[in-house]
Amino acid sequence: MELFENSLAPKKVSMDNYNMTHLDELESEAIYIIREVAAQFERPVLLFSGGKDSITVFHLARKAFWPGKIPFPLMHIDTEHNFPEAIIYRDNLARQFGVNMIVKSVQDSIDSGRVTEETGVNASRNFAQITTLLDAVEEGKFTACLGGARRDEEKARAKERFFSHRDDFGQWDPKNQRPELWNLFNGRHRIGEHFRVFPISNWTEMDVWQYLKKENIEIPSIYFTHEREVIERDGVILSKSPFLTLKPGESYQTRKVRYRTLGDMTCTGAVYSECYDFDDIIEEVSATRVTERGGRADDKRSETAMEDRKKEGYF
Amino acid sequence: MSYMDMTLLRFTTAGSVDDGKSTLIGRLLYDTKSIFEDQYQALEETSQKRGDEDVDLALLTDGLKAEREQGITIDVAYRYFSTPKRKFIIADTPGHIQYTRNMVTGASTANLAIVLVDARNGVVEQTKRHSFIAALLGIPHIVVCVNKMDLVNYSEDAYTEIVEQYQEFGARLDVNDIRFIPISALKGDNVVDRSESMEWYDGPTLLYTLENLHIGSDNNLIDVRFPVQCVIRPQTESHPDYRGYGGRMAGGVLKKGDEVKVLPSGWTSKVKSIDTFQGEVEVAFPPMSVTVCLEDDIDISRGDMIVRPNNSPEASQRIDAMLCWFNENPLKVGGKYAVKHTSRDARCIIDTVQYKVDVNTLHRDQDDKTVGMNDIARVSFKSTLPLFADRYSRNRLTGSFILIDEGTNETVAAGMIL
Missing domain, CATH: 2.40.30.10 (Translation factors)
Structure with missing residues (x-):
């Protein structure tokens, strides 16, 4: 009967029409992953940094449970070396969408003696925040931490799973990862272990920008060009901040810059660029010849800097 | 063409150290301008440190310390590049027999497999292994790249012989679409640009094939299958009675108003709406993530499946x-x-x-x-x-x-x- 009706239909829909664009397919994949997390884990949390990638994941999580609310809290590991614009953005977002935003401070971990602060001109709280993060995961009894990491960011991340297992010390064992096939994700774990889950693993920097534009999502202002006092050190353009110690001979200069990635002020490099809206950024990204993490001093410490940090429990 | 019209193609490559797989991927990334300067610099430095003569593009895909030290790929590495037509996800897997599990993993989500054959050696055990796994995992399209054509003087006879060898073996595989392309990944022949050394070959280049291959019917669009992932019940003032079923279409085309059956209970109902954050949609098909609402209040939970009454698994x-x-x-x-x-x-x-x-x-x-x-x-x-x-x-x-x-x-x- 059904076949008969179809053949009478005035316009037959061609199978060719059941195609999705790459952004729609990536979105659908991410929503699927986020729903799996809510279904498989008792206590998930979304790690939120205020950067464009975690903003994208937050937006996808809203979509995944619409018209319901996101059934888990957000958590920010605050190094207190952040760009003030990122903190303002974070607080606004929590207010606007009525989300539970947990903030854990690296300063507290330092004050309580859990970690020792790095010193010296290139000091960063990059390693220190691992302790704060793992303590917060343990304290909150979180079993899954959603994050915005992407495989195209860095070579060690290219091997990362969507559901990435962490042992009870929070460590990643890259050589012993669970195989992931089809759309079947194994989130089984013992007490004390947890998972990191990366719904936008398959997105590139370009995909994220295109998506932010398509969805008209607000992002922190420092992604767009503005004037800022900076110095150049080892090829990285660093912003003036209370946390930066000038070396002899260095002095600040006011330049037009923007950020392609958001980390701590102490180690995130700016780029000289004129991008005032998403279109400008998309155009720049498609022409650019340096990866977005190319401006991150923390990745330049050694060839396997990211892998080493990830094994310890980094994002 | 705008990026709003781009589609996504997932493909897998398998190979070992010597057959030029990494060179091929490096070539695709390099010629489509998907390798960045800082990545290339890092490769140059590492290659120099190891005393290699040329920049080893394999280092691009071998991301873990142990892999770089031992010069082997341990795990599936995912790589990305795009052209104005398509975005590509490469699941790059090692070719050794002890890494069958990685090949299987990479193949599970792929629309297409690239099988590399060294033009000097022809079809060898490893070729068969890769092809068999691609077929077993139901990859709809196989592209056999006869590589290192530069080392056999771009000979058409050498190429034809390998194609025949492969076809003889490939007839035993359950794959409908097998194509052949003579290439040199090292020199760039027929990868992105047409070769000037093989005028006898009038087929498309590898990239052209990847960009234009029809993948719209790779998904099952006949049997409606909607595995329920989660129940969405906001219980808010604006949506006090909303009850939707979240999931990703695994088969068929589901329309608003369709009669459906729920497994395992066997209860039937009708599709009241197919919801997304952007609003209702009229149809859902794989691999869309949607929320399905039914006319009747029936007990449905994760693990249940929504299908059509006359077409059940x-x-x-x-x-x-x-x-x-x-x-x-x-x-x-x-x-x-x-x-x-x-x-x-x-x-x-x-x-x-x-x-x-x-x-x-x-x-x-x-x-x-x-x-x-x-x-x-x-x-x-x-x-x-x-x-x-x-x-x-x-x-x-x-x-x-x-x-x-x-x-x-x-x-x-x-x-x-x-």
Whole structure:
């Protein structure tokens, strides 16, 4: 009967029409992953940094449970070396969408003696925040931490799973990862272990920008060009901040810059660029010849800097 | 063409150190301008440190310390590039026999497999292994790249001979679409740009093939399959009575107003709406993530499946399947495992191992039934709950499952339902 009706239909829909664009397919994949997390884990949390990638994941999580609310809290590991614009953005977002935003401070971990602060001109709280993060995961009894990491960011991340297992010390064992096939994700774990889950693993920097534009999502202002006092050190353009110690001979200069990635002020490099809206950024990204993490001093410490940090429990 | 019209193609490559696989990927990334300057610089530095003459593009894909030290790829690496037409996801997997599990993993989501053949050596064991795994995992399209044509003087005869060799063997594989391209990954012939040294070849380049291959019908668009992932019940003032079922279409085309049946209860209802954050949609098809609302209030939870009344998968507790074993501890006949199939979790007990398949010769071994790491075997099991299963050849999403060791929680096997 059904076949008969179809053949009478005035316009037959061609199978060719059941195609999705790459952004729609990536979105659908991410929503699927986020729903799996809510279904498989008792206590998930979304790690939120205020950067464009975690903003994208937050937006996808809203979509995944619409018209319901996101059934888990957000958590920010605050190094207190952040760009003030990122903190303002974070607080606004929590207010606007009525989300539970947990903030854990690296300063507290330092004050309580859990970690020792790095010193010296290139000091960063990059390693220190691992302790704060793992303590917060343990304290909150979180079993899954959603994050915005992407495989195209860095070579060690290219091997990362969507559901990435962490042992009870929070460590990643890259050589012993669970195989992931089809759309079947194994989130089984013992007490004390947890998972990191990366719904936008398959997105590139370009995909994220295109998506932010398509969805008209607000992002922190420092992604767009503005004037800022900076110095150049080892090829990285660093912003003036209370946390930066000038070396002899260095002095600040006011330049037009923007950020392609958001980390701590102490180690995130700016780029000289004129991008005032998403279109400008998309155009720049498609022409650019340096990866977005190319401006991150923390990745330049050694060839396997990211892998080493990830094994310890980094994002 | 704007990026709003781009589609996504996932493909897999398999190969070992010498067959030029990494060079080919490096070439695709490099010629489509997907390698960045800082990445290239890092490669140059590492190559120099190791005393290599040329920049080793393989280092691009070998991201882990152990891999770079040993010059081998241990794990599946995912790489991305795009052209104005398509975005590509490469699942790059090592080709050694001991890494069958990675090849299987990479192949499970791929629309297309690139099989590399060294023009000097022709079809070898490894070629057969890669092709067999691609076929077993139901990859719809295989592109056989006859590589290193520069080393056989771009000879048409050499190429034709290999194509014939492959076709003879490929006839035993269940793949409809097999294509051949003579290339030199090192020199760039027929990868992105047409070769000037092989005028006898009038087919498309590899990139052209990747960009233009028709993939719209790779998904099953006939049998409606909607595994319920989660129930969405906001219970808010604005949506006090909303009850929707979140999930991702695994088959068929579901329309608003369609009559549906819910498994396992067998209750029928009609699709009231198909919701997304952006609003209602009229139809849903794979791989869309949507929320389905039904006219009637029936009890549905995760693990249930929404289908059409006249087109149901088999609800079975006895499953026959091909299994790829991933774990150091061999499969235990009579052993119990957790099984994940669509959004459904069950437990199962392994009944029998019928035979093992030699991935190099496709020979079926009915005597040695020890299924260890990287082995592929035909097995049957009983599950505690009925699984709503289709044959894998009919639907890769409702025909696949994984087995989990209940003691270690490790994923120990991937299965394809027969």
